[in-house]
Every structure is written in structure tokens, then in C-alpha cells.
Amino acid sequence: MTLRNKLGKAVVGLLMGCYALLCFFPFFWMILTSLKERVDVINPAVWTFKPILDNYIDVFTKRNLPLNLLNSVIVVSTTVAASVLLGTMAAYGFARFEFKKKESLAFWILSLRMLPPMAVVISFFILGRMLRVLDKQLYLSVIYMSFNIPFAIWMMRGYIEDIPKELEESAWLDGCSRMRGLFSVVIPLVSPGLIATAIFCVIQSWNEFTLAFFLTSFRAKTVPTIVTEFLSVTGVLWGEMSAVGVVAILPILIFAFLIQKQLIRGMTFGAMKE
Amino acid sequence: MGWAAAGLRGLAAARPHPGDDVKRRNEHLIFIAPALVALALVVIFPTIFLYYVSLTNYSLTSGWEAKRFIGLENYFFLLFKDPLFWKSLWLTLLFVLTTVSTELVLGMLIALGLGRLKLSRRLILAIIIIPMVCTPSIIGLMWKLILNTEYGVANYLLGLAGLGKVNWLGVQSAFTSVVLVDLWQWTPFMVLMLHAALTSLPLEPFEAARMDGANAFQTFFGITLPMISRLVLIALILRLIDSIKVFDIIYSLTLGGPGTATELLSLRIYRIGFQHSNMVGRASAYAVIMILAISPFFTRLSGLLNRNAK
């Protein structure tokens, strides 16, 4: 390895390190804020301080964080499971078949993601009221499918298109139906892509705020909605808010870290194995 | 509602014609129908509601009964009488184009850089997921704290480095700051997508190119880019759609201010429909215009995608 190469690698490493630091810093600052007294929050020069756990204690005992976490988990797991399942099946339909106006339909599905939440929340509220499903996790779960399914369809379609048809055809020769072929042959091959899609859906659903806020009041409140509890009339309760922020991220970070290997392998679209 | 009609026509066209292999023709329906039905059920009411309400003067404070049908009056108002509409539209387009293109370029550079690393790659990948995963409303407020000119840590660090204070959220820089925060949050998305694509590329073409004496530029633009172009387009499309709806971050940082420096369309919708105006009818008209305005971009892009796929 030439000196030039070594130098090049060092520079690249340094730049990547800087970028990672930039990504990490606000999160790091949030952790610090959650451990500080408020007087230290407004004084950035303070780097050594006595950390206090009061914020975390308050957030778990005085607020409903455990319930909110549970609600978030319920909503997210159900909506992602359903969306990925339905989305993958539909993606298969788009990938393997030709029919008239296929692309128009695909476009319409994608356009559903363009609806700004602010614009549709009132209609969902009225609908929810009529059907008496307000403040229920299931309602949120179903509504979230409106942006998760289109995403799943568009992502999975690409993965499935990359799997050569021959593999399926040999399964059909063995007497397998098309549907079984999908589940026994295709899906195992695209499982990394499936996981990638699932992760993105999880992130989007976990962090969704507008719809969750207006469509729940007590029982089904998810984690993002409780942020506004800390925007008090006197001022922002930085300590508690950051504590919630940290707690809200941890499940996702752990989840993502555990399956990141699949994630990376899985986002393979490319012009593959030529 | 052209696209809805197109979709329905597509389904209709798939219905069996006499004499055809009926089962064959409809097979795709079995796979697509469940998702389609779920989607249709969920969005049909809000979509109809949105378009209908945009033709009324429904206001949350006056109530449902008090609303009147006013036809296209909201639209006329927005297009001709609301001076801020065009500014909002312009700011939104500027924002979307700037962030998405920068994220693409930065994402590519970083993804290429990541490819050169061996040991630290996994660690760095794990770290750069963080911006995407943070709850937007919370991290937006954290950024506001960080970017505060007087007691924020950004200016503090700049001060340590000997540079001056920056007025991050002042009139001049607010828009840039908002763009920067969005870049922080979403560049990782591009990095991950592009990195995965790059690592899946076969080695042969690159070795051949090297033997032919091609330099880095030629290799990149001649081989790498064309091979991952489909992925790049998909990532672009997904990112564009989400970028237009940007709301949480701007709401936390500036609420559309100072003045109207960061009043993008989604904030205008919020301001009209929710903040003390509560003119839901007019806000709905805004949303409709927003959707219609950006549709051409997507038709173009997905057209590119389809051509590319063949």
C-alpha cells in the first residue's frame, strides 16, 4: 500500500469520523440535558456537573411513560406487521404481472404519502368519532397503514423484481401454487429487503406525531405525543423532555443495531449478480 | 382526481373478457387486492372530505353546521389574493430541491467514503442512524436550544474555536439553518440506501476498467452511477415526497418565522387551519394545491424510473 493510499485512507477515516460525530452530537447533548439541573441547561459552558436522575424518575412516576411506551409498541408492531405483509403481496403483484394502467395505479398508491397529516387529521377525527374508535391503538394502527403500505409496496417491488423468475418457475414445476411460491421461494430470498422495509416503517410509525396527538386522549397516547406536556406555560421543561427523548429512541436504536447487518445487506437493489 | 380514475380504470381493464384465460388475467388481483382494499378504506373518506371541505368555508370555531358551500372561492383567494401563498410555494420548492439534492450528493460522497473503510464501518453505520431515529418534535426543540445565539452550545463551541457568534435563527439565516437541520436528519437515509447499493455491485466491471486505465471519475460516472441509477431514483422519489411534508422540525425551530422566512406550505396550512384562524376549508384548499403542484414532479420521476427499469 503506497503512502498516498495510506494518507488517503486516513483522511477518509477522519472525515467519516467527523460526520459520525456530527450525527451523534445532538443526541449526546440531549442525554446531557436529561441529566442536568435546568440552570445548567441554559449554561453551555458547564461540562462538568453533578448528574441528577430526577428527570428520569419524574418521567416514569409522575407521567405515564410506561403506558405510552406500551401503546407505541402495540401500534407500531401491528401496523408494521400488517403493512409489510399486505405490501409485500401487492409488491409481488406489481413485480410479476403486467396489466393495464399498472404504473398509474402504482403512482396513485405512492401519492397517498403526499397527504400532509395536518390536512387530513380532522377528517380522521370525525370518522373516528362516528365509528367510536377514537383513543384506541387499533385506530392509529389502521391509519398508519395509509403511509406504510405504499412505502412497503415501493420498496419490496424493487427487491422482488431482482429475483430471477427462473427460481420461481422451478418451484411451479414441482407443483407449487403461485402464492405458495411467493412465500416459500421469493420471500426467503428477499428477507433482508423485508427487514429493511420493516425498519423504515417502524421508524416512521414510532415517530408519528400529528395523527397520534389528535386522535388519542388517555388510553392510547403514544410516546411522541407526550412531548407537549413539557411545553409548559412557564417554559420548556428541558430535563424531563430530554429524558423522554432518550427513552423514546432507545428501543429503536437497539432494534436497529441488532439487525443492522441485515439492514445493510438488505438494501440491495442494484444491478445484481451479472 | 385523474390518478384515482386512472387507478380504477386499471382495475376495470383487468376484468375478464370473454374467451380469455380468466384465471390468468386476474391473478394479480389476488396479490394486490388486500393492500388496495385496506388503503382505499382508510383514505377514501379523508380524501373526499379534503376535497369537499376545500369548497366550503368550514371553520372549527364556527362549527360544522355553520359552514357554507362556497365553490372555488378558497382557491381564488389563495392563488390571487394571498400574497404569502406564492412565497410559501417558492420557499417549499427551494427547500425541497436544496435538501434533497444536497442529501443525494453528500450521501453519495459519504457512502463512497464508507466503502473505503474496513474496521470502523459497522460502528459508523450504527451511529449515523441516530438522526433519523430521533423523535422529530423533540430533536427540533433540542436544535433550537443548541442554535440559540446566547446560551446555545453551537455558538459556545464556535467561540472556543475563535470564530464569532452566528445568528442561526435570525432573519437572514433561519432558512439556511432549517435546511441544515433537515440535512442532518435525512442525509443518513441516502447514505444507507446508496451504501447498500454500492456494496452489492459486482467487481468484474471495475477490475476491467482499472485494467483499461480508467481514472476515478470515469469509473464513477461511467460504471458505478449507471448501475445504481434505479436505486438512486427510488431513493430520490421517496425522499422528495417526505421532504415536501416537512413540518415538525420547522415548527419547533421557528414556527415559520422570523417574519415569514421559513413559512413553508405545510406551516401555512397549519397556521390557517389550526392556529388561531381555524379556517379548515381554506387550509384544505391549500393542501389540495400542494398535492397538485408536486404531482408533475413525480410523474416525471416515475416515468424516468419505468424507462430505466426496462
Add this chain to the structure above:
Amino acid sequence: MKRKIFSLTMVLLIAAGTQFAAGPAAGDPWVDMIKKTYGGMTITIAATGHTSTDSMRAMVKDFTDATGIKVQWDIMEEGYLRQKLLMEHQSKTGVYDVLMIDAFNLAEYSPSGVALPLKPFLDNKTLTPAWFDYQDLSAAFRNGVGAYNGTIYSVPIAGETRFLGYRKDLFDKYGKKAPKTLDEMLALAKFFNGKEPGLYGIAMRAQRGIQFASGWMTLMYSLGGEFLDQKTWKPTCNTPGTISSLKYYIELLKNAPPDVGVYTHEEAISAFMAGKTAMWLDATAIAPWILDPKKSTVYDKVAFAPPPAGPAGDFGVMAGWGIGISSDVDVKHQNAAWAFITWMTGKANARQYVLGGGTPMRQSLGTDQAILKVHPYLPVMLESLVAADNLVKTGRIWIPPNVKAIKVLEIGGEYGARAFAGELTPEEAMRQAQIECERVMAEK
């Protein structure tokens, strides 16, 4: 050392206060009646984050123990609270029993009937405990915060006015005195702006929209301006008085930190508590934070003064929060809600309420030494209330009592902020604001 004394005092005070902490106990006829009729119920309250809310939450255990009524809380940011209440009422969901109502929104809620008029409850001798003493609540707050057009909709839990907080140490160092007029205040702001490294003149709210309007309105009336003529309900955005008050406010804001254009009450208080500004003109409800060493770096360097007077008079702010009853719930829930309200705001529990973080609302507490130790600014606050009363004497209420007032304020705040950002001249901004306000007021 000071810190130690402070915390010791707090402990002693709270210990002293706790002899009142239990509140009315079993044996009190009202408590028994409530427990028998409504015990076992659960009521819900929609509230916003506020020290008063914290105090109520600390008191709720005693309430539940005594009456058997359980309470569920939904706490959210004030803007969202308003939205939620309107939406819930639209569909008559009846999700909330007790509502925390911002005086700002009272005019909006009453025609649409979000909250019930409370007079029937106040007059009801059985439902209202003997120790409630409604009249003891400061009249200014009773009428300014809890009533609209003569109808009482809420019982005030956090009345506030605005006053001046200033850095006594800096003022003493440069031989300055607290300003008595707005001109003096502007001069002081200019004086201190940049006087020391990292120091600015003043911190105030200026984020576009209602925040800007709120900050501006602190001084608007004293400068001869107003958004609405409260007799004819014609918008008066572009009168000379309003325009000159806007110019004053813009001039004042030039002596604030450079990103004041995104300042809400949060940034204003944080900037002052971080020692970045010499003055702060904002709500009395936030004053306790300034004196708290856990929150403020200047807790021992601050003094308070009533809001300075202007050329048009000495008019102060009247704002705050109250708790009322939702109109979408059945009678049983209404009565249980009323039991909650009287418990939290009644005279018997007032001391506990204030010591727990609630805002002092009652005349009887005005000379209470224990309270004064915790809220040393109370005399200044009472003095400031005189200015608030001055406005009422001219036949006007700080927040114009009109259902569309809040929209007008929002418009005024939006255009004012744009003028401050330099997008429009004050005259042009107000001209456009006037047009929009006229349209809003004319709509059915």
C-alpha cells in the same frame, strides 16, 4: 451558604404549611356528601403544563382520599390544548370533564359553548362547600380571567399580570434606577445593550404570531394603541397610536438578543435567567423560576418593578388560566368536576396550593408571611395589578372580549413580526393587518 438557608427556609415553610395540607377531612359535611354521591367515579381533566397544574397534581391524592373521586390527567401544550378542546367539543365527545381554560380563549369558547356557565354551581349551597369563599379570590382575576361578558365560565387558578424583572446588580453598578416610564425603559435597554460582553438590554417574546402580539400588548395600551375598539369592535390596527406602539416595540427589540425573532416566553425567560439580558418584561407566573437557584443563574441578583407607564397611561396586563366544566358531560360528571374545582381553588386549601407552586390568587393571602417568603415579588405583583385595574376602569379588557379577538391578535402578531423582520414597514404592515382584521370581523 445562601442556598442552604433558602432550602432550610423552604423546608420549614413547607413543614409549617403542612398543618393545612390535609384540607377538609372526613367529618366535613360537604366531603361526606360528595363521597356518598360521587365516590368511585373517575373524572378527567385537560390541562396545560404550569406550576399551578403541578400544584394541583400534588394535591389530588388528598382529594381522592377524601371524596373517592379519581382523577385522570391529560396535559399538553397550550396551543394544542385549545385545538383539542375545540375538536372534542365539535364532536361532543365528552372526553374531558374539567377544562383548563386560558383567558385568551374564553371569548372563543363561550359562544360555541365549550364550557358551562358556573353561576348555577356557585349559587348551589349543597354542591359548593362553605369554605370555598369565591369572593376572596382577587376581583381582578375573577372577572378578568374567569368571566366573559358577565358570565362566569371558570374559576381562576393562575391569574397573572406582567411586570419588570431587572438585574439589581447591574443597575447598582451603573447607578441606574428601575424605569417608571416606557421611555426610561427604552433608554435603559439601549444603555445596557452591549455594555458588558454578552449582555443585551432586554428579553421579550417576539416569535411571529400570538407570541409577538402577547409581548407587544404588554405595552401597547400604555402607548395608546389597541387592536380592536372595544365599543364598536372595529379593528384599529393602523391608527397612529397602534403604529407608534409597534415602532416602540421594534425599537425595544433591537436591544434584545439577535435571534429574538423566534423567542417565545421560554427563550425570554431562559435568556434572562442565563444572565444575558439586563431586563425582562413578562408574566408574573414565571417569576418564581427566576428566584430558583436550580433554574436561574441570577436568582440572587434580581429585583422586580411594576410595568412602566406610557404616554397614554399606566395600563397593565390581565391574563391567566382558570378551570371550568365541559358542557358535553352529564350532570353527575359535572357535579364531580365542580367538587374537584372547589377543592383545588377553595380557601381551605389555598395555602397548600400556593406553597405547592400555585399562583397566589386570594386577598387573604396577600399579607401571609409564609407565602411572602416563597413569593417575595408578591407586593410588586399586587402593585402591578393596580395598573391592570386601570385598564378595566377605561372600560376595556386586556384581551378584547370578542369571539374573534384571538384571530385579530394572531393577525396583528403576524404582521408585527414581519415588520420587525424588516419585510414591511410598520405602516405598511399595519395597513395590511387592518384589511385582514376587517375581513375577519366582517365574516359571519
